[in-house]
Amino acid sequence: xxxxxxxxxxxxxxxxxxxxxxxxxxxxxxxxxxxxxxxxxxxxxxxxxxxxxxxxxxxxxxxxxxxxxxxxxxxxxxxxxxxxxxxxxxxxxxxxxxxxxxxxxxxxxxxxxxxxxxx
Amino acid sequence: xxxxxxxxxxxxxxxxxxxxxxxxxxxxxxxxxxxxxxxxxxxxxxxxxxxxxxxxxxxxxxxxxxxxxxxxxxxxxxxxxxxxxxxxxxxxxxxxxxxxxxxxxxx
Numbered sequence: 001x002x003x004x005x006x007x008x009x010x011x012x013x014x015x016x017x018x019x020x021x022x023x024x025x026x027x028x029x030x031x032x033x034x035x036x037x038x039x040x041x042x043x044x045x046x047x048x049x050x051x052x053x054x055x056x057x058x059x060x061x062x063x064x065x066x067x068x069x070x071x072x073x074x075x076x077x078x079x080x081x082x083x084x085x086x087x088x089x090x091x092x093x094x095x096x097x098x099x100x101x102x103x104x105x106x107x108x109x110x111x112x113x114x115x116x117x118x119x
Numbered sequence: 120x121x122x123x124x125x126x127x128x129x130x131x132x133x134x135x136x137x138x139x140x141x142x143x144x145x146x147x148x149x150x151x152x153x154x155x156x157x158x159x160x161x162x163x164x165x166x167x168x169x170x171x172x173x174x175x176x177x178x179x180x181x182x183x184x185x186x187x188x189x190x191x192x193x194x195x196x197x198x199x200x201x202x203x204x205x206x207x208x209x210x211x212x213x214x215x216x217x218x219x220x221x222x223x224x225x226x
Contacts (some may be wrong), residue, residue: 035215045155045163045217046204059213062120095162103169104210105153111163 002026002108004096009113016086016117022079022096022110030054030074033099035106036081038092038115045090049081050099064090086117121145121209125218131226138194140221144205147187151211154183154192157220158203166205167192197223 008020008081035050042113049060049070058070059081093114099107120136122145125152142152150170150188165174165185170190194201202225207218 045127045157045197045208047208047215047217050213050215061214099210103153103172104151104215105165105168105208106163107156107165107168107174109164110164 002098004098004108004110005029006094006096006113009094009115009119010035012030012086013119014087014117017082017084018086018115020081020083020094020113020115022081024077024079024098027108029077032101033057033104034072035097035099036070036079036087037095038090038098039095040089040092041114043092048094051079063096069078083115086115088117091115098113120171120214120222121148121212123207123209123216123218125205125207125221127221128219129222131224132197134199136226138193138197138201138223140207140223142185142192142197142218143189144188144190144209144211148209148211150186151209152183152185152190153208154181154211155206155208156201156203156204163206168173168210169222183205194223 001027005023007092030053051070069086071080093112095111097111100107124143129156152170157163173182204222
């Protein structure tokens with residue numbers, strides 16, 4: 001069955017860095033766009049970034065552009081999010097999710113990993 | 120970026136009620152619209168994609184409609200397990216923006 005498992009969250013000081021990982025299984029990982037979506041405590045969903053199967057197409061939300069870098073390793077069936085220059089407002093649960101073919105909506109989600117930015 | 124506006128932001132309803140949530144895009148997105156349900160402490164779950172196609176395993180009391188800029192999620196007869204927060208998401212272009220959410224509460 002399709003499974004996505006995030007890891008790497010934790011407590012970091014403002015200005016610090018953190019690298020999130022998402023391990024995929026149960027599907028042909030290299031065929032799919034994979035997305036990072038976050039949710040600040042008590043708030044709604046915010047789309048962060050996505051990457052195509054070949055890594056040839058990458059997009060970011062304006063709120064993270066220039067600070068976050070998405071990447072993937074298809075051999076390891078893993079997705080990454082390198083987060084630099086972290087701010088208080090980056091505090092959130094970070095989910096990875098698979099984008100469906102054609103509709104581009106996210107049909108499978110991980111359970112999320114919590115990132116807390118605080119001094 | 121495409122802005123997605125959901126209404127209402129919250130509603131109170133009783134079991135058995137028909138519930139309708141609307142989502143408006145700031146520009147035409149054809150039918151590139153999905154609806155998600157999220158319960159506290161859980162990841163979101165895809166209910167409907169391509170504006171009106173029910174995801175596998177989702178009960179038929181859920182339905183979606185619309186095209187262009189105006190979309191609707193309907194629940195024909197609200198069940199106890201449907202009390203949750205619902206989000207729309209446009210998937211026409213990146214960034215793939217979400218609506219602000221609609222919390223459906225028990226009346």
